[in-house]
Amino acid sequence: MSKNNANLETNKKHVPTETDSSSLKGTFIFTMSIGLFIVLSWSAIFFLFLNRM
Amino acid sequence: MHLHRYEKIWLTFGIGSLIIFLTVLGVSAFAMGHQPPSHMAKVDPQNVRSEAPFDEPGLRQIDETTYQANIIAMAFTYQPNKIEVPVGSTVRFHVTSSDVVHSFTIPNTNVNFMVTPGHINMAEHTFTEPGTYLVLCNEYCGTGHHHMQMTIEVVE
Structure with a gap:
């Protein structure tokens, strides 16, 4: 998570792909x-x- | 692209259903000849009675078991008002309207279509059971709409 947060500052296009699968x-x-x-x-x-044919 | 397992299941289900439905539709249209009741056949709505086939409304025998019924729907009746066919006959209904939109409905059969002025509306039915079949107008056409009917006698 800390790695992702660090990326957010430099790469604003980053979209998280992992979602909670149970949802x-x-x-x-x-x-x-x-x-x-x-x-x-x-x-x-x-x-x-078909029955009425 | 990452797809969740559930997404894969419902996408497969959805695409599979679409393929099945379209296959059934395609086979019934191209192999079995099913078509919408109003397609390319047209007639001049102002001169319905002066042009074939509606200059002589009624039943015409095509071959041993096939008949063509040319029927004019109008407020508030059908012309002819009664037709008689032997049991086992296949009747091709060619119906047009000389005034407003009507319908041609034989309850409990697949014959149930709008009769639009300017179009020759068609349907086909094989009568396998003898009896009296009622034909109704299912499309509100005016104050006498509920009186609009005709009968088909299927005799042994």
Whole structure:
């Protein structure tokens, strides 16, 4: 950390790339839930369409 | 570029779903011939009744089991108001409007499309069950909208 802080003074474009990985867990669950909802509703409508052919 | 493991999973899932959906769409459009009900076919909305195919509205047999139904939608009815086909027939509906936007909807089938003036709106359906099928206008077209209907008799 002290090394990074020293860099900040000279290199202002430095962006920290390391983030707390555990913070993505909620995002992951929510993303996959929305994905699953889209896939299930799409499939339901598609099979309704096929059944009515 | 560093990607978190979860990011890789949801990106794969998202891109995979996109590929699957577009493949299904592509196959149904190019291999099975599905198309939007209103595409390139047009008709002069001012002279609907003087030009083919709507100068003779009604049912026309194309081959043994295929029929073409030329139907004019208008406030607040369809012309013709009743058609009769044998069971197992495939009917190609070619519908246009002589006034405002209507719709042509056979409940519980895939036939449900807007009827726009100036366009020949098309859909196809194979009637495998005998009975009386109701056709409704699903697009509010005026004070008599709720009376706008016709029937299709599918007989043995």
